[in-house]
Amino acid sequence: GIMANVNQNLDEDTAVLLGAELGINIVVDKIEEEAVEEGLEIFEDKESDLKSRPPIITVMGHVDHGKTSLLDAIRKTNVTSRESGGITQHIGASEVTYNGERIVFLDTPGHEAFTAMRARGAHVTDIAVLVVAADDSVKPQTIESISHAKAAGVPIIVAINKVDKPEANPDRVKQDLANLPADQRVLVEEWGGDTISVPVSAKTGEGIPNLLEMILLQAEVLELKANPNRLAMGTVVEARLDKTKGPVATLLVLNGTLQTGMSVVVGTCSGKIRAMTNFKGDEIRKAGPATAVEILGLNDVPEAGDEFNAVKEDRIAREIAEQRRLKVREEVMVRNSSTTLEELFSQIKEGEVKELNLIIKADVQGSVGALTTSLEKLQTENVKVRIIHSGVGAITESDIMLASTSDAVIIGFNVRPSTNITSIADREKVQIRTYRVIYDIINEVEAAMKGMLDPIYKEVVLGKVEIRNTFKVPGVGVVGGAYVLEGKVQRHAEIRLVRDSIVIHEGKISSLKRFKDDVKEVNQGYECGIGIENYNDIKEGDIIEAFKMEEIAR
Numbered sequence: 001g002i003m004a005n006v007n008q009n010l011d012e013d014t015a016v017l018l019g020a021e022l023g024i025n026i027v028v029d030k031i032e033e034e035a036v037e038e039g040l041e042i043f044e045d046k047e048s049d050l051k052s053r054p055p056i057i058t059v060m061g062h063v064d065h066g067k068t069s070l071l072d073a074i075r076k077t078n079v080t081s082r083e084s085g086g087i088t089q090h091i092g093a094s095e096v097t098y099n100g101e102r103i104v105f106l107d108t109p110g111h112e113a114f115t116a117m118r119a120r121g122a123h124v125t126d127i128a129v130l131v132v133a134a135d136d137s138v139k140p141q142t143i144e145s146i147s148h149a150k151a152a153g154v155p156i157i158v159a160i161n162k163v164d165k166p167e168a169n170p171d172r173v174k175q176d177l178a179n180l181p182a183d184q185r186v187l188v189e190e191w192g193g194d195t196i197s198v199p200v201s202a203k204t205g206e207g208i209p210n211l212l213e214m215i216l217l218q219a220e221v222l223e224l225k226a227n228p229n230r231l232a233m234g235t236v237v238e239a240r241l242d243k244t245k246g247p248v249a250t251l252l253v254l255n256g257t258l259q260t261g262m263s264v265v266v267g268t269c270s271g272k273i274r275a276m277t278n279f280k281g282d283e284i285r286k287a288g289p290a291t292a293v294e295i296l297g298l299n300d301v302p303e304a305g306d307e308f309n310a311v312k313e314d315r316i317a318r319e320i321a322e323q324r325r326l327k328v329r330e331e332v333m334v335r336n337s338s339t340t341l342e343e344l345f346s347q348i349k350e351g352e353v354k355e356l357n358l359i360i361k362a363d364v365q366g367s368v369g370a371l372t373t374s375l376e377k378l379q380t381e382n383v384k385v386r387i388i389h390s391g392v393g394a395i396t397e398s399d400i401m402l403a404s405t406s407d408a409v410i411i412g413f414n415v416r417p418s419t420n421i422t423s424i425a426d427r428e429k430v431q432i433r434t435y436r437v438i439y440d441i442i443n444e445v446e447a448a449m450k451g452m453l454d455p456i457y458k459e460v461v462l463g464k465v466e467i468r469n470t471f472k473v474p475g476v477g478v479v480g481g482a483y484v485l486e487g488k489v490q491r492h493a494e495i496r497l498v499r500d501s502i503v504i505h506e507g508k509i510s511s512l513k514r515f516k517d518d519v520k521e522v523n524q525g526y527e528c529g530i531g532i533e534n535y536n537d538i539k540e541g542d543i544i545e546a547f548k549m550e551e552i553a554r
Helices: 012-021 033-040 067-076 140-151 170-178 208-222 314-333 341-349 365-377 397-406 419-428 438-449
Strands: 056-061 093-098 101-106 127-133 156-161 196-199 233-242 246-255 263-266 269-277 291-298 307-311 355-362 384-392 408-413 432-435 456-473 477-490 494-499 502-514 521-523 527-532 543-552
Touching: 056 067, 056 140, 067 093, 067 127, 067 156, 067 208, 093 208, 093 291, 101 208, 127 140, 127 208, 140 156, 140 384, 140 397, 156 170, 156 208, 170 196, 196 208, 246 263, 263 291, 263 314, 269 314, 307 314, 341 438, 355 365, 355 397, 355 438, 365 384, 365 408, 365 438, 384 397, 397 408, 397 419, 408 438, 419 432, 432 438, 456 527, 477 502, 477 543, 502 521
Parallel strands: 056 101, 056 127, 127 156, 156 196, 355 384, 355 408, 408 432
Antiparallel strands: 093 101, 233 246, 233 307, 246 291, 263 269, 263 307, 269 291, 456 477, 456 543, 477 521, 477 527, 494 502, 494 543, 502 527
């Protein structure tokens, strides 16, 4: 049964079923979605109503390059005695005032401002500050950050951090950024480009004022404007369920003015704002454009990236939220996977697709370059390939999220996703295709573009085994003492040996033992001894994946 209170709305299916149980014929008065959404009063603002608004900044970069330290150093320029020693309440965003101008910084970790939020259609960041350590230069997450910023169409300011260190080399950073592949290249102004770069030290505070000046200069070029005299709209930065307060959400107002007592619809949630606090923890009654506030009063916890709108009546908010919940439920029931080569094949035949987005991950840089060059040459009269990100190493969660927001297929060459990454890809409906031969990648993508894909073989992973020790057996070679992590492993199964997410070898199991007995298979949770046919380079910590290939119809 369904537990419902007197204030809860019943969905259409439940109401009809309940009526049938009671012998009553219930006719549902259909409210057109467009009519309900009209309650949002979406309209174009007149130019005369627009006023300048502060810029919204996301700080990105490689781990340990000083993103958090830089944000802390920036906030120190804004400390006043009112702020209790400069400790600010964490609401997912903070503000500084420099030369009388406000700047809003999102505290979202990593690439979330560009992934989770973009996946939900939110465009909240005006400028990306890319932090690169002067003593470490460009690293994999630096490149990922650039890809995310470029995919979102957001201008980049490069903050070259740690210039106080003796080994700092800002020129190397600029050169490495200039030497990246064309789709990821960042040319700073000193190198003839149009990207601003600023040397800074989060430790000493050197260059921080100049960085803030450059942010304001870039914001001036962007001519950021909003209309404060309208019903508020914006985006959820983060949300949580508080044991005493109930649903708590940080809203970033992008347009209009939000006030306590207003009714809001936030994604599939709604409510009346009972209280608002700013990033300092002060309770406020009004929040204009480019202001982050934490609110109470919603009936549920929304998701980061959900859009919010203030409406005139609580009834309208409830109706819109209910309509959206029904729509989400319908979408979940009929939800298809995201972009796959097979879907591309059918969409091309129907003339729907003009561009195939790909993310390439490979074991070495040479392979990345070769693949990128080869795939970018593939284009037909109607379709072209666009490499939105490429890199060396394992397929990461960041790759999955970028693929999800960009409708991209991930191509892995000599790399394997971990179990955790595979489950995230499944959840996000992202296709990962892994290969050992470059020509296979090129041929499959080309065939998909021409609408001529042959029947495919689907790889079915039987099990995963971790090598926990190794020993030499006379006449046999090196044998791995192993533990079956998932599924099962069978004698003579096809296997691949994976070391640090890189495929080292593919072959077959030559021997499989439990204690001293030969066995046909070993299941999850059991130990075994494994020998690989004509291969001895087995090391502790290696993962062996057993698999089989099944032909499936397109």
